[in-house]
Amino acid sequence: MPRHQKPTLNDVARESGSSIATVSRAMSQPELVQPQTLERIREVAARLGYVPNRRARALASGQSETIGVVVPTLNSPIFSSTLQEMQRSFAANGFQLLIASHEYDAASETAALAQLVSHGVDGLIVVGAKRAPSALAVLKAARVPIVQLWEGSADHDRVTVDNHQAGYLAARHLVDIGHRNIGVICGHLLNNDRQSARVEGIRAALEKDGLTLARTKISEQPLTISAGRAGCMTLLQMLPRPTAIIGTADLLAIGALFEAQGRGIAVPDALSIAGIDNVDVAAHLSPSLTTVDIPAANIGTEAAALLLQRLRGENTGPAARIALPVTMVVRHSTARAPG
């Protein structure tokens, strides 16, 4: 019987002389079938190379063992660490990840969410809380557990990182060592509440000391090293020149560092530079980068744990919140303000 189709439950049932229901049980609830029958079925299944069809299983059971994840980009060092850990946790529990990215475009995000929901994911992981009303509607209609990363709202489980605090710490550090004129290079603030919160944190720290963060001292840039350089160049042209620069993402700070060095400006003696994220390379640069550590990998682990609990029904309570700490990492790219 050389059929060239994949074998189905039916085939196994016929070959093993059991009913299709018994075979189904043998696959998913083996404790319900007699050991002897079970073994016979398993032997046949192995011989035929039977692999359960999850699409059918998903349709019948309403569970797809699939988690949808939507992130802004896949190739940022931060998100990719988070993803890596998330994938590890979910895979260990039999779940696959459907991953989409939207590159900070609201329409793409809505589309991605809609697609994932229509694919029937069992759970959803999203970054940030702020989003287009249409996207919110999609999430609402999805009727599956949702975990928000980074920033969250009270109506869903969330793993938050205090971005405001991260900005605050970075600015506080610089103010503490005498800086009064601080420039900021940040990502585009539209559709990005992580970046917005960091900038607000910086503002708060400055205002506490009676300083203000003028709009002109903020350079909005894409989140790349080159953009960091460009932002740095802009800020350095201002008079009086800032004595310190905060990049609200390490990539930006690193770009700024390179740009300053390229122009012969001594870091940290003539210019202090601080970042936020603590990416791998930050510790190795010279001078090593002062930054605020964001536990990116942990975010992934915790988010997976939270979602798995919901899926298993172990947590039916109100929306949980796991707030991960951010910590200042003072290295050698910052120093007391000159003069």
Added chain:
Amino acid sequence: MPRHQKPTLNDVARESGSSIATVSRAMSQPELVQPQTLERIREVAARLGYVPNRRARALASGQSETIGVVVPTLNSPIFSSTLQEMQRSFAANGFQLLIASHEYDAASETAALAQLVSHGVDGLIVVGAKRAPSALAVLKAARVPIVQLWEGSADHDRVTVDNHQAGYLAARHLVDIGHRNIGVICGHLLNNDRQSARVEGIRAALEKDGLTLARTKISEQPLTISAGRAGCMTLLQMLPRPTAIIGTADLLAIGALFEAQGRGIAVPDALSIAGIDNVDVAAHLSPSLTTVDIPAANIGTEAAALLLQRLRGENTGPAARIALPVTMVVRHSTARAPG
């Protein structure tokens, strides 16, 4: 009728006074239904908030609009650029990506592949050709188009990057500028044909000039900056000390660069360092890193194009191969051998 279930085709059919078949056609082949009927159906569908259930669609049609991707890691700069572009291309064509990573563990890879296949992906993208026999069996049984990235075998479509050539170019460059004693820091060679090929390329370039690559001059490391530092440290202890080091991944080379600088060894005057990959940061370091450019983003784009062609039946011919060029990028971390 406030049912709290998601509306189905049936609901739309009832409300719009058409049959379920017509509604189905209105959704997926609108040209087959009369404009007037179509509009009525669309109006009802919109009012009910109907979203097609792709699980059911997949089961009935045999197409899931889902592509499985298995990569070693998600958080490498190289793979994540590839993924980003791939995701972009597929999303533009209505496909979602099921992404898994195995962290260079053969068993995990087999498991991931099996899961993806059982999920019923329409196509599969894998990295490299060499894999465990069990994994090959899974691929064979999958009966879906497969695209191999980086290294490929003749039985599948593939987007290759000549890793051998990349290694060759890097070594050739160093030999050309007078280096005779070259150390190599590479990733673990087991289960990683990209790394193996790069090392072999280096070996070939050296042997062409009558040089040999002693096993002792190769340091196998994980693919991280810290590991690059460690590898560099090991190599620097050898006597005579190598005058040049190749990191077969930029992260390794960057680590080596930092380590050398940390030890007060002038790069490139006392020690030349070259990498392979051309990651973003390479151009910005000081000295900027001499490396071999690997078109990571292109790999994603091309792979998606290849797979989409197969899925659309536009290409039913023999396995295609797209070989992307690698190019030497000489910067300032390499210089003529001292003496």
Added chain:
DNA sequence: GATCACTATGAAAGCGTTTACATCACGGAG
């Protein structure tokens, strides 16, 4: 006016599972 091709629609059979519900055999309780 009968025939034909064609279009728009409907009825119904799957797709491969899961899962009530029914059945049956068996053994212990009364």
Added chain:
DNA sequence: CTCCGTGATGTAAACGCTTTCATAGTGATC
């Protein structure tokens, strides 16, 4: 010896969609 609970298995109805095939209606053709 009958009754009933129990455990193993089977039957069949979903799950929500696609798709084949049949049907009815519409003009055009001879």
